[in-house]
Amino acid sequence: MTVTRNTKNVPYYQLGFGAFASLEGMVDARRSPDSPSALFYVDHFFRGGGKAALPLPARGDDLVVFVDTTQEPTVENIDLLSGEAKAFFGAKKPCCVTGIGGGSVLDTAKAVANLLTNPGRARDYQGWELVKNTAVYKIGVPTLAGTGAECSRTCVLVDYSRGLKLGMNSDFTVYDQILLDPALTRSVPRNQFFFTGVDTFMHCFESLRGSYRNVIVDRLSDTAIGLCRDVFLGPGDMQCDDNLEKMMVASYIGGMAAGNTGAVHPISAALSTVLHLPHGKANCCALSVLGDIYPEEHALFMEMKADNGIDLPSGICRNLSDDCYEALYQASIIHEKPLTNALGPDYKTILSKDRLIALFKAM
């Protein structure tokens, strides 16, 4: 067996219904005379009062930014947000950056925390090991489970000008502390819960079916897939409290195994980059036409979808222009590392332009 990459995980986590109450103490413990104020990025779903309100532990001199998650994070938006934070905090950096939300918000907080200690713009750091300085201390609080963003070493950003969806893959991107409170996911709409939750299933089977393997990641993937089966095919409703906790654990464990995706994520990335489809839904559309490559997992996914009464949009890539199909092909095939993992070095022959375009048309 080959030696694995030297791997960093999230150093601290807390799990359980009500864990969110610990956030105030965690933020306050970071405050100091040099850095008295904190920075919060919060999903816009939690803005204002009503049922969605969250008791944020923010003080008057903190910066709270509600993040619009209708679009996935873009490099331009990260530059705007980091510019705003630099102007607000001046020479003093925030004592910590807290991200509260789904994958988009968690990734936004990670990207800004990197840019607060590293010069330049977000697109300068899209790639592997490009971040040079330790980020501002980060706390992640997922309110949606499945992306694994709470424990991954990346923050996925879209650069529409380059047709590129790629994160800042770095040990500095990893959260310093995460708070896993399943109660925060009670208000997630049913379809969104499913589309996001199965992202974990996809990360894990793409890893297990690939050629880049290691024993620990394989075991983590097996465990996370088992939890996904419990949630989506077990006896209870997928959103009962027991399953909310299982889904949160699956996302965390699956996130640690999520480095090596396969054929689903490149096609999904093309759907997001070219057609602006959200990540979870794009994954599902991609897997729905990949029965030839992943027969077992495709069948399992279709069963999960049917069992939970989930509708997937169809015909999303029919009757597009030739330029659009070309853009979808290019935005898929650019992902050399995962496609090689799934299909080997001849991936461009196996996934020819004609075959890929036919797959898009079949969605």
Ligand SMILES: [Fe+2]
């Ligand atoms: Fe994913």
